[in-house]
Amino acid sequence: MITCEHMTKKYGRKTVVEDLSFDVKKGEVFALLGANGAGKTTTIKILLGLAAATSGRAEVDDGLSIGFSPESPYFPSFLTGREVLRYYGKLSGLSNKKLNAVIPQLLSEVGLEDDKVIVKYYSKGMLQRLSLAQSLLGEPQLLVLDEPTSGLDALGRLEVLTLISRMKAKDITVVFNSHILDDIERVCDRGIILKKGRLVSEWEKGITAPDKTLEQYFIESLQEEE
């Protein structure tokens, strides 16, 4: 579903992703792991076509519908959550009938039922939830989530993780970037660990270092590279 081969990204003279290769198969929940500045968001942007690789190949299979929730979602501040979804739904060409059916369902699915508040007054967690709902609007086959649990309280995090598990049960592929390793361990099947733009190790749930937590494995992987 996703193929990344020897992908390098430079900004000016700075290499932010270097010779990165990995693939993601249909139906997997796949994690991009790494410290701040490791190149996770850059990799996501290249996969989505929002930035160009300097060399190598990073491709998503043709014809897939893709949902994306960015790290710092931004929405028109004067609209309510319901209006934001309608606006994005219209931009995606969804019919009024479809939107009338799907918007209340999505708001409830992400735990955003208070429809009167405009985005200007949203908390970070509410914005995160709205961003997730927006990413699900077009019934994506591939869902790319950049830090979907950041800014959420414990219950919110659990709800998002449950939602990701529900997506997996529907055979939707999810690529997911988070610093919260417990979250990754709970819902992801496989992942890669990046350090300063380079792949330092790969992880597969229950297979890679089954005697260690992901956190232990992650820290050791980064230390081994020092």
Ligand SMILES: Nc1ncnc2c1ncn2[C@@H]1O[C@H](COP(=O)(O)OP(=O)(O)OP(=O)(O)O)[C@@H](O)[C@H]1O
């Ligand atoms: N448009 C840009 N121009 C120049 N440098 C950039 C640009 N975007 C990202 N970078 C640099 O690329 C490196 C990787 O950034 P990126 O946002 O991909 O990291 P990340 O792993 O997602 O980090 P975080 O976990 O903090 O979100 C950083 O050093 C960042 O400063």
